[in-house]
Amino acid sequence: MLKRSSKILITLEHSNHYAGGIVVDSTEVKIIKLAKRGNHQAFSDLVDLYKNKIYHLGYRMLGNKQEAEDITQETFLRVYKSIHKYDAKYKFSTWIFRIGTNLCIDRLRKRKNAFSLDAETIEGEGIDGYDILPSEDDSPDQQLIISETQRHVRKAIDKLPEKYKSVIVLRYLHDLSLQEIGDILHMPVTTVKTRVHRGREYLRKKLEHGNLL
Amino acid sequence: MNERVLTLKGVGKVNCKQVNSLLHEYLDGDLTGVKLHQLSHHLDTCSNCKENLVQLEKTEALTRSLPKSPVPDDLSNKIMDAIPMNSGNRWMRWAKQYPAMAAAAVFVIIMTGSLFAINEPDSKLIVSGSGMEYVVIKDNQVIVPEGQTVNGDLVVENGEIIVEGTVNGKVTLIDSEINLLASAEKVAGGVTHIDQTLDWIWYKISGFFDLFKKE
Ligand SMILES: [Zn+2]
Numbered sequence: 566m567l568k569r570s571s572k573i574l575i576t577l578e579h580s581n582h583y584a585g586g587i588v589v590d591s592t593e594v595k596i597i598k599l600a601k602r603g604n605h606q607a608f609s610d611l612v613d614l615y616k617n618k619i620y621h622l623g624y625r626m627l628g629n630k631q632e633a634e635d636i637t638q639e640t641f642l643r644v645y646k647s648i649h650k651y652d653a654k655y656k657f658s659t660w661i662f663r664i665g666t667n668l669c670i671d672r673l674r675k676r677k678n679a680f681s682l683d684a685e686t687i688e689g690e691g692i693d694g695y696d697i698l699p700s701e702d703d704s705p706d707q708q709l710i711i712s713e714t715q716r717h718v719r720k721a722i723d724k725l726p727e728k729y730k731s732v733i734v735l736r737y738l739h740d741l742s743l744q745e746i747g748d749i750l751h752m753p754v755t756t757v758k759t760r761v762h763r764g765r766e767y768l769r770k771k772l773e774h775g776n777l778l
Numbered sequence: 779m780n781e782r783v784l785t786l787k788g789v790g791k792v793n794c795k796q797v798n799s800l801l802h803e804y805l806d807g808d809l810t811g812v813k814l815h816q817l818s819h820h821l822d823t824c825s826n827c828k829e830n831l832v833q834l835e836k837t838e839a840l841t842r843s844l845p846k847s848p849v850p851d852d853l854s855n856k857i858m859d860a861i862p863m864n865s866g867n868r869w870m871r872w873a874k875q876y877p878a879m880a881a882a883a884v885f886v887i888i889m890t891g892s893l894f895a896i897n898e899p900d901s902k903l904i905v906s907g908s909g910m911e912y913v914v915i916k917d918n919q920v921i922v923p924e925g926q927t928v929n930g931d932l933v934v935e936n937g938e939i940i941v942e943g944t945v946n947g948k949v950t951l952i953d954s955e956i957n958l959l960a961s962a963e964k965v966a967g968g969v970t971h972i973d974q975t976l977d978w979i980w981y982k983i984s985g986f987f988d989l990f991k992k993e
Contacts, residue, residue: 605911612857620849630847637853638860645861711845718840737841743806762802769837777840778833 597657601648608648612641615658618739619665625734626669628723636672640665655748662739662749666731673727714777721771729764732757792816797827805834907932908947922964931967941965 593614599607619640623633643664644651651660711719725733735746743761747754772778792800800817803809809817821828850856903918908930914921920934924942931947932939934954941949942959948967949956956969 608861609854609858612854616853616857617849620853621846624847630850633847634850634853634856638857641857642860714840715844718844722841722844733841737838738844738846740842758802758806758808761806762799765802765805765834765837768841769833772837772840773833778836 593657594653597648597651597653601651608645611644615661616641618658619661621738622662622665622734623669625722625738626666626730627672628719632672636665636668639668643668656745659745659748662735662741663751666735666749670727670731673730677727717772717775717777718768721768721775724771725764725767729760729767732760733764733768736761792820794820794824794827797821797824798830801827801831801834804831805838903937904935905932905937912943924959 596607596610596614600611616637620633620637623636624630627633627636640661644661651657722730722733731750732746735741735749736743741749743754743757747757750757769778797817797820800809800813800820803813804817821831903915903920905913905915905920907913907928910928910930910932912922912926912928913932914923918937920932920937920939922928922932922939922941922943922945926943928943928945928947931950932945933950933952935952936954938955938957939949939951940957940959941964943964945965946967948970949965950970950972952972956965958964
């Protein structure tokens with residue numbers, strides 16, 4: 566229980582504390598236990614363990630760097646606020662992926678609603694809402710050298726309808742099992758499978774259209 | 779043998795539409811036994827479905843091979859900055875919203891506390907200061923861990939402070955001890971000892987006025 570204080574008096578009654586670097590057996594389980602007790606350092610270790618995964622999830626789901634950063638921050642904020650509710654019987658990765666995925670899905674839905682409103686005002690101009698989206702916006706120094714093919718694949722994933730996108734991203738970019746994806750999205754494995762099948766078909770058609778297959 | 783029976787009964791044959799769903803099951807690693815046979819039989823004779831399988835496999839491979847974008851270097855810091863470190867502590871939230879009220883409350887607590895503390899040898903450990911983020915509290919010990927720097931002052935009451943790292947401000951000890959590991963230069967602002975006397979009460983009262991000056 567580390568306290569941040571500015572000229573305010575604190576009385577501490579707990580005696581179970583943890584300082585950065587003292588942890589000998591730094592297994593994830595121990596870190597999570599300590600983070601649950603409000604330990605600052607443990608929480609920061611947890612951030613280091615999962616930040617990349619959540620960032621990649623956000624990047625693939627939302628298609629740009631800024632929103633990927635935003636949802637990574639939001640995810641950890643939620644983890645921080647509700648870690649006391651996390652039940653250690655379940656995998657922590659499932660729990661944190663659920664939080665991250667839900668935040669991405671929320672954003673995609675809001676985006677969709679915003680575009681359907683736009684569509685009414687610019688009706689008839691045939692503008693595909695997705696094309697107005699900020700897409701890959703890496704600054705030049707961070708730009709990956711990616712092939713034309715990969716650019717196409719990225720675009721195809723960007724355009725996947727939200728319900729297929731989440732399963733495809735979790736399946737192929739995070740290499741999760743169908744069962745894990747079901748746990749994350751709170752849905753039966755059969756539903757996950759159906760969505761993977763449809764998502765795969767969708768991608769196949771897009772890529773075929775781009776003469777990539 | 780089995781197959782032939784199925785074929786004879788017309789169950790073994792599948793059309794292209796049914797094959798499509800078999801293809802996906804196959805890609806999921808779910809296809810075994812009779813269904814697997816049905817699929818491979820169909821693919822032997824139907825180039826359309828075979829081409830479909832090749833395309834789906836390529837789609838999977840391309841999707842998997844997509845490179846991951848670089849993660850920004852300062853992501854950890856940004857995440858930690860967004861975390862309200864004391865969101866769980868109602869008193870701290872309240873204190874931030876109403877600093878003057880908090881100061882008054884602290885004053886009352888201090889004055890009440892002091893009356894007890896004078897007569898009570900084993901009072902609770904109390905720590906206050908402006909650089910508390912990096913200190914570790916263990917039983918009645920306050921530890922500034924090695925490699926950590928406290929950018930501010932610390933006040934320790936009824937305890938012991940062990941300085942392994944650095945304190946850039948001063949350390950005030952009230953009925954407390956200090957244990958400086960290795961170098962005594964680790965407390966830049968110096969160390970002040972205060973015992974349970976009138977000095978102490980004066981110290982607290984002046985500290986109370988400091989609260990108003992600085993907030
Ligand atoms: Zn066929």
